[in-house]
Amino acid sequence: MTVQEEIESASVFGQKLEDIIVKKGSFTLGPAQDRDKLLLAYWSLANDLDKSILALMRLKFYGGAFALLRPLVEAQVRAHVVLIREQPHLEGRIKSALKNILGIRSEKAMK
Helix, strand or coil, X not given: XXXXXXXXXXXXXHHHHHHHHHHHCCCCCCCCCHHHHHHHHHHHHHHXXXXXXXXXXXXXXXXXXXXXXXXXXXHHHHHHHHHHCCHXXXXXXXXHHHHHHHCCCCCHHHC
């Protein structure tokens, strides 16, 4: 396969993954646990970065695409930390991250 064919294949695969998650519905507005909301936010960030990387590669801006790998890896590492840490150790970090990611300004919205 050529590079362009690989890029298109990755785009199709990424879109299929996104469609699966979107069909499940919104976790951020429902009664899901904070951990689930944070994991979904990190997944959404990783998905956006993936689409950006593929778009840059389509235009042959390989340096810009490569530069986006670091935030992509950081999002994956943060999601991994959320998964492996015990809930009591995460309470403050989860609420802080959700405020930043989801743009929640008041403490009432977190309860």
